[in-house]
Amino acid sequence: MKRQDMRSPLGRVIGLGSAKDGVGHWWLQRLTAVALVPLTIWFVASIIAHTASDYERFIAWLSTPLTTTFMTLLLIAMFYHTALGLQVVIEDYVHSAAKIPLLVAMRLGCSALAVAGIMANLRIAFVR
Amino acid sequence: MANSQRKRSRPHSPNIQIYRPQLTSVLSIINRMTGVALSAVAVVLVIWLIAAASGPQAYTIVQVVIASRIGQIALVGSAFAFFLHLCGGIRHLVWDAGLGFELRTIYISGWGVVAASVMLTLLAWIASLYVAG
Numbered sequence: 001m002k003r004q005d006m007r008s009p010l011g012r013v014i015g016l017g018s019a020k021d022g023v024g025h026w027w028l029q030r031l032t033a034v035a036l037v038p039l040t041i042w043f044v045a046s047i048i049a050h051t052a053s054d055y056e057r058f059i060a061w062l063s064t065p066l067t068t069t070f071m072t073l074l075l076i077a078m079f080y081h082t083a084l085g086l087q088v089v090i091e092d093y094v095h096s097a098a099k100i101p102l103l104v105a106m107r108l109g110c111s112a113l114a115v116a117g118i119m120a121n122l123r124i125a126f127v128r
Numbered sequence: 129m130a131n132s133q134r135k136r137s138r139p140h141s142p143n144i145q146i147y148r149p150q151l152t153s154v155l156s157i158i159n160r161m162t163g164v165a166l167s168a169v170a171v172v173l174v175i176w177l178i179a180a181a182s183g184p185q186a187y188t189i190v191q192v193v194i195a196s197r198i199g200q201i202a203l204v205g206s207a208f209a210f211f212l213h214l215c216g217g218i219r220h221l222v223w224d225a226g227l228g229f230e231l232r233t234i235y236i237s238g239w240g241v242v243a244a245s246v247m248l249t250l251l252a253w254i255a256s257l258y259v260a261g
Contacts, residue, residue, distance in 0.1 A: 030224060033217050040214065044207070048252060051259040055184045062180065071177075078170055085163045117174040120181035 025084060032081035039074040059124060068125040072118050079114035083107055151238045159216040162209040169206045207252050211245040 046067075050058055061067055086106050094102055147153070179186040193199050219237050222228050228237055 030221065033221060037214070037218065040210065044210070044252065048256045048259060051256045052261060055180075055187050058187075059180065075174075082163075082167050082170055085160075086167060089160065089164060113171060113174045117177050120174070120177040123181040124177075 025087075029081065029084045032077045032084070035073070035077040036081060039070060039077060042070055043074055062121065062124045065125075068121055071121045075114050075117040075121075079110045079117075083110040086110075152234060155216060155238050155241060158212060159220070162213040162216070165209045166206070166213055169209070204249065204253060208245060208249045211248040211252075212241065215241040215244045215248075 046061070050061060053061070062071070083106065087103060090099065090102050090106060176190050179190040194203060219228075219241055222237070228234065
């Protein structure tokens with residue numbers, strides 16, 4: 001006996017249905033969300049605490065190993081979460097030929113921004 | 129043949145133009161809109177970090193922009209969007225755990241998200257003013 005396929009014959013022919021990565025997207029969206037709860041609260045609280053700080057004091061805070069570690073984790077989790085979220089928004093609303101180029105540009109942009117942010121932070125930590 | 133069947137226009141659901149807004153649907157779209165808005169805030173965060181890494185002059189320019197009237201409005205708006213997305217996101221994580229699906233509970237948690245976001249934004253603003261002296 002052949003294994004039962006739950007898809008309709010039409011769905012099978014045009015290749016719609018499970019591509020076996022839906023759970024991966026869903027799970028990583030939740031995983032990054034759980035990571036972002038403490039990381040963003042830490043970040044917002046730190047920024048509030050530095051409202052009155054001048055450049056030197058602010059850089060001193062950014063240079064500590066704890067801040068650099070948390071900022072790196074924040075940037076990775078934040079831009080991963082952003083990429084997964086914007087992917088769904090583009091897939092839901094863009095149905096023209098621009099869809100795939102937009103998805104590629106968004107993904108690459110998120111990666112570039114995360115790396116740029118991490119580089120800026122490492123420069124503050126190790127060069128300044 | 130399969131193609132003509134695919135192209136036949138089918139009704140879309142929900143028909144948002146005749147759909148009465150309710151707390152649940154409004155909070156759902158707000159979570160998505162704040163997510164998109166926070167993507168822009170994330171870009172500003174990276175610009176701000178790069179300015180800080182570049183030196184005092186670049187950092188001062190960014191600080192002046194943030195301290196301006198428009199900068200302050202954007203900052204409070206960003207904080208409100210952040211707290212809405214944070215509280216709404218926690219509500220979603222609770223649902224993912226299989227909890228809180230009763231209609232009454234959904235409305236209580238929904239209004240809880242709105243109240244918590246307003247209060248946290250005010251609290252952040254007051255705390256920031258207090259620190260600034």
